[in-house]
Amino acid sequence: MTTRPWPDTSPGLFGSVAERWRKRRERRYLAAADRRAASAAAEATAPAVPEPEHHRKEYQTALPSSMSFVDFQASFTVVWTLDGRADYRHAIPQSTAVNAIVQRAAAITRQANPVHHKPLREQLAFELGKRLQVENTNVWARAEDVHITVEEADLDLVRRHVELNRRRELRQAERELERAELRYLRDNVFNSVGNALLWWLHHNDNQIERIGEVAPQLTQLVRLVSGQEQVHWADNLLAALEEASPGGLGEAQRLGLAGYLGQVLGEYGGPGAKDEFETRAKDWGVGRGGPREGE
Structure with missing residues (x-):
């Protein structure tokens, strides 16, 4: 029979210290495991980072403009790299990179007027300077040293085309105005003798004394405009x-x-x-x- 003053089921002083130490060690172990799991998850979800750039290709090509008969002349250096973590591989990565840059450039230039080639160069340099991954490949590509020009003969042709379009639109606007005026006269002035007389007075300083003189002419004009041909007596x-x-x-x-x-x-x-x-x-x-x- 024990001679300790406390029951056998109660832990002693050393037992309590050991229990606290065990629980503290367990908490540290669990916290470390949580940190390792979080780090692994972050690495798994992090985007693939390309390898340092080390492939370069100078390239020149014609690019479409908003006018089907004129092209831009462009030159740039394609800078590309391979992503070792990507799931897809391409057999000819250089062609993939060049084609991607050309397609990105053409999407911009085909909406541009050739006479605006100078500001277009800055826009192209900005857009093509972004390093983007080519879809469904392990290739990342961008461009630098971007230059774009238009032949002087083509610029003259474009300027002539623009001037012709301007004149055509001006003539069309003039014709529309003339047709609108004629419709107004037909539908609102010469649709009756009374309206025709009022219109004449308004445009002739209200010379009422001349009504008898102009009334027969206006009457005949109303008949002609309304399609009522004057029939001989x-x-x-x-x-x-x-x-x-x-x-x-x-x-x-x-x-x-x-x-x-x-x-x-x-x-x-x-x-x-x-x-x-x-x-x-x-x-x-x-x-x-x-x-x-x-x-």
Whole structure:
């Protein structure tokens, strides 16, 4: 039987110290394991870093512009490297790098006007200077010493083309303005005699005393603009005679009516009224020349 004053189930002084030391060591071990796991995860998710650049290729090529008949002349140095951590490999990495730079440059130049080649050079140098990984390859590429020019003869051609386009657009704008004015006159001025008179007064210092002088001319103009052709009074008279005879007029009836109307106009009509009527009546098949052939 033990002679200690505390129960056997209770730890002694040395037991308590050992237990605390064991727990502290366990916590340190777990913390170190967590740090190692976090470091491994960070390395696994970190982007692949290319090897130091050590491949260079000077290259010259034509690049498209916004005008199909003119190209830019470009030169640059392609700087490329291989990424040993990439999952993809390319058999000809140099061609891959050069092609990637050319495609990146063409995407920019095909939207540019050749006359703006100087600021375009700065834009190309900025964009191509970015080192980017070529899609689905282990190649990283960028460009330096970027230069771009346009042949002087091509620049002259472009300037002529721009000037022609400017003139064409100006003429088109003038035609549109003219058509708009004509539509306005047709739809809002010469659609009635009243509107035409108001328009004339507005543009002629409200000279009301001249209304009687210009009214017949404006009336005729309204008829022409609205598509109402002015019909000769003799034609109206002959048409009215035809309309008044639903069964139609025969040759003898036309001849008799024309002769009778000619006598009336000769007696009561104004100067030349009879001659005008007989001239128009020829198309009706009667008159001084008699019936038309074929009737």
